[in-house]
Amino acid sequence: xxxxxxxPSFSVSPGGTVTLTCGLSSGSVSTSHFPSWYQQTxxxxxxxxxxxxxxxxxxxxxxxxxxxLGDKAALTITGAQADxxxxxxxxxxxxxxxxxxxxxxxxxxxx
Amino acid sequence: QVQLRESGPGLxxxxxxxxxxxxxxxxxxxxxxWTWIRQPPGKGLEWIxxxxxxxxxxxxxxxxxxxxxxxxxSKNQVSLRLSSVTAADTAVYYCARDNQxxxxxxxxxxxxxxVSS
Numbered sequence: 001x002x003x004x005x006x007x008p009s010f011s012v013s014p015g016g017t018v019t020l021t022c023g024l025s026s027g028s029v030s031t032s033h034f035p036s037w038y039q040q041t042x043x044x045x046x047x048x049x050x051x052x053x054x055x056x057x058x059x060x061x062x063x064x065x066x067x068x069l070g071d072k073a074a075l076t077i078t079g080a081q082a083d084x085x086x087x088x089x090x091x092x093x094x095x096x097x098x099x100x101x102x103x104x105x106x107x108x109x110x111x
Numbered sequence: 112q113v114q115l116r117e118s119g120p121g122l123x124x125x126x127x128x129x130x131x132x133x134x135x136x137x138x139x140x141x142x143x144x145w146t147w148i149r150q151p152p153g154k155g156l157e158w159i160x161x162x163x164x165x166x167x168x169x170x171x172x173x174x175x176x177x178x179x180x181x182x183x184x185s186k187n188q189v190s191l192r193l194s195s196v197t198a199a200d201t202a203v204y205y206c207a208r209d210n211q212x213x214x215x216x217x218x219x220x221x222x223x224x225x226v227s228s
Contacts, residue, residue, distance in 0.1 A: 001172070036213030038156070045205055045221055046148075046156065051214040058216065089156050091213060098169045100213070102148075105155040 002094050006103035012080045012110055020106045021072040022090030028071035033092040035073035037066060040087045040105075049088075050075060077108075085110040113138040115206050115219035123200075123226050129193040133206030133219055140164045140182055144209035145189040147180065149202035150221075157202075161209060162189060196226045 003025035012018035022035055029035060031053050038046040048057040050066035053073065065076045073092070077084055090103045119131035133145065147159040160170035162180040170178050179192045189206060203223050207215040 034212045036215075038215070040156075045207075045218040046215070047218075048213070048215045052212050055214070057214050087155075091156075091158060093213070097172055099160075099171055100158040101171075102156045102158055 002092075002097075002101045004090065004092050004101050004103035006088075006090060006106045008104065009107045009109070012077070012084075012108065014080060014082060014110055016080050017076065017078045018080060018108065019069070019074050019076045020088055020090075020108070021069065021074050022092065022103050023072040024092070029068065029073045029092060031068065032095065033073070035066065035068075036091050037064075037073075037075045038089045038091070039084075040089065046089065080110050082110050084108060113208065113217045115208065115217055117204060117206055117219040117222040119222060119224070121223060121225060123196055123224060124228050125197055125226055126195055129191070129196050129200060129224055129226070131191045131204055131206075131222065131224070133189040133191070135187045135189070135208070138208075138217075140184050140187060140189070145180075145182065146207045146209050146215060147189075147191050148205045148207060149200075150205070151199075151202045159191070159193075159204075198226050200224070201226045 005023045037050040040046040054066040089105045114136045141164045144161045146161040162168045177194045182189045203221040205221045206219045208217040210216040
């Protein structure tokens with residue numbers, strides 16, 4: 001059973017920079033996992049921010065960027081704004097099973 | 112403008128089969144993966160599976176024995192069936208279009224399904 005790990009919560013000051021990570025309980029995350037990131041506010045469907053590690057989905061501002069940092073995928077938000085306060089989910093492709101697995105999500109607070 | 116809308120019973124009895132339909136308007140099913148994702152109340156997202164426009168499928172290992180995805184190109188619909196449901200299957204169910212390798216560019220609004228007698 002593949003487990004994808006994320007920080008349960010994080011906080012950032014307005015205007016600040018924050019990096020959320022997405023890891024595997026065993027092993028390293030690589031571009032072969034096609035990490036994607038989604039943002040969800042309460043009561044709304046998620047929205048894609050980043051796919052294939054670092055490609056921004058249509059309409060996503062360049063304040064959001066994706067990368068691989070060490071053995072994890074990372075989502076960096078620069079110049080955090082109040083409306084960035086949301087839940088952030090990563091998902092990884094598991095080639096051995098041809099399936100995707102979500103992380104548990106990170107609740108980001110901007111204060 | 113592409114729109115997705117999930118529909119189906121909001122209440123299902125334990126041990127029965129949950130059936131949902133995702134109707135796609137403003138676009139075709141062709142050349143895309145159609146993904147189902149669910150979210151139990153107050154919890155995180157769970158990937159259920161996808162179906163390609165050709166009919167090929169992939170399912171979550173934890174749900175594989177109970178889930179079936181299908182599509183009806185004549186109606187522009189994608190369907191989800193989940194058998195032998197329990198209270199743990201209570202969730203908001205979303206359908207989404209996978210534009211490319213995880214770029215879920217269009218989502219339905221989600222539909223809450225409660226499993227209860």
